[in-house]
Amino acid sequence: MTLISERDARRLLERVLAFSRADSSEARVTGRRGGNIRYARNTVTTSGSSDNATLDVTSTFRRRSGTASINEFDADSLERVVRRSEELARLAPENPEFMPFLGPQSYVDTSPWADATAAITPEVRARAAGAGIAGAKTSGLAAAGFWEDEASTRALMNTAGLFAYSRDTNVDFSVTARTPDGTGSGWVGQSYNDVSKLDARQASEIAHQKAIASKNPTTLEPGQYTAVLEPAAAAPLVGNLLYNMDARQADEGRSFLSMPGGGTKLGERVLGTDITIASDPTHPDVPTAAWASDGRPLRPITWINRGVVESLFYSRFWADKQGVSATPQPSNVILSGGTDSLEDLIATTERGVLVTRTWYIRTVDSQTLLYTGLTRDGTFWIEGGVVRHAIRNFRFNESPIAMLNNVEALGRPVRTGRHMIPPMRVSNFTFSSLSDAI
Amino acid sequence: MIRREFLHRGTVAAGILGIHPWGRRLGDWAGALTPIPTADKKRLADVALEAARSAGASYTDVRIGRYVNESLSARETNIQSVTSSESYGAGIRVIADGTWGFAATNNVTEDGMAAAARQAVAMAKANAPLQSEPVRLAPQRGFGEVSWRTPIETNAFEVPIGEKVDLLLETNNAALSAGASYISSALYFVNEQKYFASSDGSYIDQDVHRLRPGFTVTVVDPESGRFETRESLSSPMGMGYEYLSGRASGKIAGPTTTVYGQYYDMIEDARNAAIEARAKHDATSVTAGRYDLVLDPSHLWLTIHESVGHPLELDRVLGYEANYAGTSFASLDKWRSKSFQYGSPIVNFVADKTQPMSLAAVRYDDEGVQTKQWDLVRNGILVNYQATRDQVHVLGEAEGQGCSFADHWSTIQFQRMPNVSLEPGTAPLTVAEMIAGVEKGIYILGDGSYSIDQQRYNFQFGGQLFYEIRNGRIAGMLKDVAYQANTQTFWNSCSQICDQRDYRLGGSFFDGKGQPGQVSAVSHGTSTARFDAVNVLNTARKV
Numbered sequence: 007m008t009l010i011s012e013r014d015a016r017r018l019l020e021r022v023l024a025f026s027r028a029d030s031s032e033a034r035v036t037g038r039r040g041g042n043i044r045y046a047r048n049t050v051t052t053s054g055s056s057d058n059a060t061l062d063v064t065s066t067f068r069r070r071s072g073t074a075s076i077n078e079f080d081a082d083s084l085e086r087v088v089r090r091s092e093e094l095a096r097l098a099p100e101n102p103e104f105m106p107f108l109g110p111q112s113y114v115d116t117s118p119w120a121d122a123t124a125a126i127t128p129e130v131r132a133r134a135a136g137a138g139i140a141g142a143k144t145s146g147l148a149a150a151g152f153w154e155d156e157a158s159t160r161a162l163m164n165t166a167g168l169f170a171y172s173r174d175t176n177v178d179f180s181v182t183a184r185t186p187d188g189t190g191s192g193w194v195g196q197s198y199n200d201v202s203k204l205d206a207r208q209a210s211e212i213a214h215q216k217a218i219a220s221k222n223p224t225t226l227e228p229g230q231y232t233a234v235l236e237p238a239a240a241a242p243l244v245g246n247l248l249y250n251m252d253a254r255q256a257d258e259g260r261s262f263l264s265m266p267g268g269g270t271k272l273g274e275r276v277l278g279t280d281i282t283i284a285s286d287p288t289h290p291d292v293p294t295a296a297w298a299s300d301g302r303p304l305r306p307i308t309w310i311n312r313g314v315v316e317s318l319f320y321s322r323f324w325a326d327k328q329g330v331s332a333t334p335q336p337s338n339v340i341l342s343g344g345t346d347s348l349e350d351l352i353a354t355t356e357r358g359v360l361v362t363r364t365w366y367i368r369t370v371d372s373q374t375l376l377y378t379g380l381t382r383d384g385t386f387w388i389e390g391g392v393v394r395h396a397i398r399n400f401r402f403n404e405s406p407i408a409m410l411n412n413v414e415a416l417g418r419p420v421r422t423g424r425h426m427i428p429p430m431r432v433s434n435f436t437f438s439s440l441s442d443a444i
Numbered sequence: 445m446i447r448r449e450f451l452h453r454g455t456v457a458a459g460i461l462g463i464h465p466w467g468r469r470l471g472d473w474a475g476a477l478t479p480i481p482t483a484d485k486k487r488l489a490d491v492a493l494e495a496a497r498s499a500g501a502s503y504t505d506v507r508i509g510r511y512v513n514e515s516l517s518a519r520e521t522n523i524q525s526v527t528s529s530e531s532y533g534a535g536i537r538v539i540a541d542g543t544w545g546f547a548a549t550n551n552v553t554e555d556g557m558a559a560a561a562r563q564a565v566a567m568a569k570a571n572a573p574l575q576s577e578p579v580r581l582a583p584q585r586g587f588g589e590v591s592w593r594t595p596i597e598t599n600a601f602e603v604p605i606g607e608k609v610d611l612l613l614e615t616n617n618a619a620l621s622a623g624a625s626y627i628s629s630a631l632y633f634v635n636e637q638k639y640f641a642s643s644d645g646s647y648i649d650q651d652v653h654r655l656r657p658g659f660t661v662t663v664v665d666p667e668s669g670r671f672e673t674r675e676s677l678s679s680p681m682g683m684g685y686e687y688l689s690g691r692a693s694g695k696i697a698g699p700t701t702t703v704y705g706q707y708y709d710m711i712e713d714a715r716n717a718a719i720e721a722r723a724k725h726d727a728t729s730v731t732a733g734r735y736d737l738v739l740d741p742s743h744l745w746l747t748i749h750e751s752v753g754h755p756l757e758l759d760r761v762l763g764y765e766a767n768y769a770g771t772s773f774a775s776l777d778k779w780r781s782k783s784f785q786y787g788s789p790i791v792n793f794v795a796d797k798t799q800p801m802s803l804a805a806v807r808y809d810d811e812g813v814q815t816k817q818w819d820l821v822r823n824g825i826l827v828n829y830q831a832t833r834d835q836v837h838v839l840g841e842a843e844g845q846g847c848s849f850a851d852h853w854s855t856i857q858f859q860r861m862p863n864v865s866l867e868p869g870t871a872p873l874t875v876a877e878m879i880a881g882v883e884k885g886i887y888i889l890g891d892g893s894y895s896i897d898q899q900r901y902n903f904q905f906g907g908q909l910f911y912e913i914r915n916g917r918i919a920g921m922l923k924d925v926a927y928q929a930n931t932q933t934f935w936n937s938c939s940q941i942c943d944q945r946d947y948r949l950g951g952s953f954f955d956g957k958g959q960p961g962q963v964s965a966v967s968h969g970t971s972t973a974r975f976d977a978v979n980v981l982n983t984a985r986k987v
Contacts, residue, residue, distance in 0.1 A: 053545065076529075098526040150767035440902070
């Protein structure tokens, strides 16, 4: 068993909960059917497919709870996983932060499923890889690429009367092309729910062009520069900022949103007035399921409104304790932008560094949200509104707080991973050392 | 007190249900912990091997796996979660028309295995027209029916849940009593029941155990609005529950704090962490510049992992990981020169999949190769890499090195890092003696922030604890420290390594690589080592 219809999911979960002897219980079934193809050095290396389904059961006795999971669905296994969750719950101590399961909820309509993606065959994947490889060979490059598609279903039911069901599809395609002399490297990455929006040949071309253009980089001394960040370069930093907007961390004094002397920066301006960050499961370009893993509804939320912190996310316990609405973590990140293209941003840049993507980003200081990471696969010098030449990669040490206070221009948002991020021009971006990596 | 109360409660609860506490091979637990009979697995594997052969495979391997995990997490005085998971299925890998194909299924029946085998062959054949480098698989003799188990004293899955709950609560209480504002702690246990069969004639049954304890202590100063953290100095290990016994023989009283070797005292470490996180508030912000670094194994393992372990993965060197993890500066021409000075002459790195208590230790890898130990860097010179059966021909070697691993039955095996360790110094040298020889330096313990470029040249590391060394003495605690260096420059600046008495393992439980992403667990052994004139940054910022 892998993908499961809403009707079958309801029937299965009813059957599972019927085994329960606990005070309350909740069951979740996730099915996934996926396939992938991987190539490198212009030849296919591995490909595969995988089918699986997992059943998780949480049982509670008073304020104790335990969770067990299994991927076998015969009658004995269904009962076994229920019994194990009950035993774990009995052995666990009472949790003062225990919250009873949610009752019935209403959800917005979202459309993260595309039949075309669910119908992808090994031949479709092979054709995409073939197109990428052929283009790289024509350009005299060595390409490495990866295509992964998946279709999944999720259902949740509990003894408090909640039932939720969703189904998603997704396809991710990325290519890194390198020049034979090892001095140039280019990259592209695209993600869609609907595979019919993906043109693997056209996408591959972007990586190929970047590789050729990035050959023989010159050295620019590290320092603070104006930077034009492509969406893939900015997305990890923007995402890290949003995922640190947990209310409890802020209330407890251990967040960039905590205030000296207590309290939080909710309602305060922390970013530039041109910065608005939201999440929206109904967004047409990056749709997601309409409910979080614990069944809470996901709705359009504005987190940062013109630089001001407007919302934080909460666990159900912490929201209850604070007497506020239990807003769950976002399922996507949408940074508002304008209408300019990346090319428009470059054309209006007097002097600056164009960054294709950033890599290996890690927290250096969670108080200031200082992150370190590197540029990769296409870093260029812009002068007089024109990309002049490739430059060597940098390590950066920068905080998205500083970065999003220094925005000079925002372009048109495009999907990168599960985010909608515009290309942006920022001043005083801190490139702290050179990297020899190509 | 909490411990006794809870144990009592747990036992009573189990008694009422009429089943034994967690881990006894009775009642509801039987499914996960009783191994599937080897004869059944062999029968199912033979069905897949034959189905693949009939469909046109020239080579097939079958992995039938049950993966059992248990985890507990606590925050302050509360247990947040107690979870158990198991996953059962099979992955089948074939070569057909010179091309790899792979399919996985959770339908572990004769029909399910045969269907997956045929699917894997079909996938290989579909991709064969795109193949320009047909697979060259090093020969491997079959071992027949053999088995191996991680040598453990106490199976963590047979330790009652109540005992684990008590350990976490006592750990948290120790930290809170010593001044922590907050503590999150967790225990994670893994059991991989792996069966491997191949068309070479191997039928290998292995039972692999690993565990990972850890915590983060936070101390908030409400007035200044500052917070400081200190994470545990534990290591994930390829051991049973005995690692958590806190036996005195596993402790080393270091110059500034207690560090841990073969056994870990989680409660003591949490108490120390709270005291040290408080002290960080008053620590001196480092002055950026060049310092001699004295790096404890609880820190240095991660630098080894990133700057030696990963660059010497042959698949990276050859370009197979270019689209994700990256390639490597340690190119084949450097290896062929037999003179590439990776480190100073005292630097010797050894790859080892047999090391007791290490995370990567198994008897056979996931393509049926018996594991071994070999040199990567000898006297500072690059001498070898880490390779799988389809890569060793590049090195002129005739057999696999035992580096194949898949993190689940549903994922395809590929080259993963063996334990990569720095040999201890041969001359007697303690940490105190090493520090005594440093004029201007920083002593760093614990792993912190880490980042390295996609060819493994430029790296930046933080840590958990930093102490200034001035004229051979510890001169106080520092903060806001990170060091940045080039891999080759850094390892050539290694001027001293403490002797065997200080040798300890660190490691990663979730080392990520590949597309789709997979994790693996790997250890890195080292003694405390000294690196001269390394560039240190001050990471304090105002935002």
